[in-house]
Amino acid sequence: MISISASLPSPDRSLGSVSSGFFPRTEHGSPARFSLSKPSWIVKTESNVRREIHKKPEPPCVVCYGSGRTDCRNCQGKGRTNCVHLAMLPKGEWPKWCKVCGGSGLGYCNRCLGTGEYRDTMGFHFMKMDTTAS
Template sequence: MSVATAGLPALVLRAEASSDGDVFLPRKHQFGSSEGHFGVSKPSLIVRAESNVPKMEKRRPIPPCVVCNGSGRVDCHECQGRGRTNCVHLAMLPKGEWPRWCKTCGGSGLGYCSRCLGTGEYRDIMGFHFMKAPFNASECPK
């Protein structure tokens, strides 16, 4: 961690850079001092934005889950993907009706896929792995 100190005639500014490049500067208290209630300075985070950085796309697993198509999420079974539990059969709520948010999905309308458990990767149906094994009559116990 490097510490840089810049001295001005009436002001001393101390900035600390962390290992990931973020710079912390002391935040001013509402009364003009940089000290908090206990005499310790409160740091504030300065975020540096970079341009021309490629955005990484989330790749779907190969082969994807057959239920969620590789996303890992499906419509909530309580609210049918609406995010609310009242008047689920209607696209819009009637006038004066407030939504009651679904407690299962938290109002997002999405739940984890029961087949891949949210990973998006292909999984066999649990308990039926013997169906994929090759059948040889000579290996059967008599």
């Protein structure tokens, strides 16, 4: 079994009260070198990738106009639940994010169920009965 251990340079105790930060040891008066490697992310991008174009359905929903999203009913589209009637929060006030929409201020359209397509109203239509007829 192979054991690998990493050791970091310890702070130089000869600096006194200045050693509150991280300082590597100096060897025989040589300048301090940082031998720690920073983590880096390699991002690969692709060129000539076709972007999918989302077309609005025809005919679009009359409530969301084909987007499939509407303002959240809990936070009125603000994304926060405190001081919803104000455009900006008062000084020193932190937002309490809406748990229904996750702070986005958007929810699925109830009419088209988020598809953006036109749908008739759902439910029953009762016929009016004439009370004069027997």
